[in-house]
Amino acid sequence: MTYRQLRLKERSISYVCTTSHYIIPWNFDDPTTVHAELIKGEESHPLEYGEEFTVDCDEGMLTLLTDYNNSDSLHIFEGEQLKYIVKSSVKQSPKTLTRRLDDCMEEVNKIPPRIDRVEKEVKEEISKIPPKIDKVEKELKEEIKNTATLVQVHSLSLTDQIKTLDEHEKRLTETATKEDLSNLKDLYVTPDELNSILENTSSKIAKTQEAIKRLEQEIKDLKDASSSEVESLKKKLNNLVTVQEKLKKFEADIAELQNKPFVDLSPLNTKIDWVDTRIKALEARPPIDLTPIETKVKELEDIPDTLEKLKADKVAKAEIEKLESEVAKKEELKRLEAEIVKKADFDRLEAKAIEKKDLANLITTDGMRGYLEEHTANIEAEYKAIHARINTLEKTIENKIRSELRGRTTIRCAKLFTNYGLGHVIDATDIDNWQYPAENSGGHLSHSVASAIGLDAADKRRRWKVIGKTVGYYGSWHWLQEVID
Incomplete structure (x- = not known):
């Protein structure tokens, strides 16, 4: 290539070609202002920036990318770019076409590993999202577990009641040994008491439905809710789960009571008169002195810590006490039935209908069985409705959490x-x-x-x-x- 130099060299330096790296002994900011030419004998060959050499501004270093001989000289300068008067039709390149093609293929081959590395890093970051969601679910389960522990602590207050039941059982055993059945009148749950239990259960279910409606309204406003409001909703949901578990237990007790085999109490008819006589004799006995028990109650009322524990979590305690009272009555009824069957001598008694109405109407009447079946069906229907609403709440909360995370992992x-x-x-x-x-x-x-x-x-x-x-x-x-x- 024939050319004429029409440039002004501001700075320049020359090296004998012995390596690919050369120091530029002046400061510069734009690498395009640095030019280089390879001098072979009496001919000068200008080099193309980016293809035949590169420049590092930070290190002040020029790197040759083209072939050279030890007899060649490298001239580096900063100034105007070369202008050519006469140009040949074909530009001579110090690199062959095959080598340039190989260089391009090397650059292309470097691209897929980089893409794979970036894709791997993205997948690793995305894989970290499910553990965070699992962590949130685990925290919710721990909160439910803590609530169950709190219920267990409140249940410790039943110890005194259990002791009282043990005393009654001991007294009943002693009475049965003496063929004294005078206490049977106080050991059964009357139809009115059973009706009261079912009414309390219906009232409790109605309150639960109202609580569910309030939770649904709060979930509608969950989009703009603060963290404190979300925590309040979690506590209410935990209380609802606790009530649901108690309802399941109560339903199982009712089903077990209905499946209890029919007990024919007609053989006890011959003992009715004798029992009445014994009851009158017991009523004539002097009353039991309850002064020590009243003294104990007053001592407990004077303990502030005991009062604070009993007053804590009033809503949960009220629900628990209702359920415990109902379950205790059902268990007492089943225990008494088993005790009567065990103690009665059916071989010696005549098979006659019981004439005493308060005992005959307890289990043998079809009306009472129909009443129990009707209310049990209502309880099952209410429970299914509550279970369906709880599932809806769980799905709503899950969708809310996913919507909050959507778009934030980009x-x-x-x-x-x-x-x-x-x-x-x-x-x-x-x-x-x-x-x-x-x-x-x-x-x-x-x-x-x-x-x-x-x-x-x-x-x-x-x-x-x-x-x-x-x-x-x-x-x-x-x-x-x-x-x-």
Whole structure:
């Protein structure tokens, strides 16, 4: 190639070609202002920037990419670009076409590993999301478990009642040994008491429905709810789960009572008169002195800590006491039935209908059985409705959690004020703007002012983790993902 130099050299230096790296002994900011030419004998061959040599501004280093001989000289200068008067029709390149093609293939082969690495990092970050959701579910289960523990603590107050029942059982055993059945009148639950139990159960179910309606209304406003309101909703939901468990237990007790085999009490008819005589004799006995028990009760009332524990969680305690009272009555009724069957001598008694109405109407009447069956069906229907609403609440809460996480796990690229390493957690104050690297006309990654986007109010309140980094010729970009607590 024939050319004429029409340039002004501001700075220049020459080296004998012995290596691929050469120091540029002056400061410069733009690598395109540095030019180089290879002198072979009496001919000078200008070199193309980016194809035959590169320049590192930070290190002040020029690197040759073309072939050279030890007899060649390298002339480096800073100034105007060469202008040619006469150009040949074919440009002679120091690189062969095959070598250039191999270089291009090497660059292309480097792209898939980089894509695989980025894809792997993205998958790793996405895989961290399900454990966080599992952690939230685990915390909810722990809260439910803590509530169950609280119920168990309140249940310790039943110890005194159990002791009282043991005393009654002991007294009944002693009475049965003496063929004294005078206490049978006080050991059965009358139809009125059973009706009262069922009415209390219906009232409790109605209150539970009202609580569910209030929870549904609160869930509708959950979108704008604060963290304190969400915690309050969790506590109410835990209380509802506790009531549901008690309802299941109560339903099982009723089913067991209905499945109890029919007990024919007609053989006891011959003993009725004798029992009445014994009852009158017991009524004539002097009353039991309850003064020691009253003294104990007053001592307990004077203990502040005991009162504070009994007053804690009034709503849960009221529900528990109702259920415990109902279950205790049912268990007492079953125990008495078994005791009567065990103690009665059916071989010696005549098979006659019981004439005493308060005993005959207890179990043998069809009306009482129909009444129990009707109310049991109502309880089962109410329980199914409560279970369906609880499932709806669980799905609503799950969808709410997923909607809150949606869109917040996206990986974004930004320009930072400071060069941070991978894994570093930063605040929004360290972010200049959202910007993705773009390729300029020279084939280098550079800033794209058109694609730069400022941080909105939501981004400024969040924290970000550096999960990737792209280093270009004119700067570096950091890939960030939001840190979700």
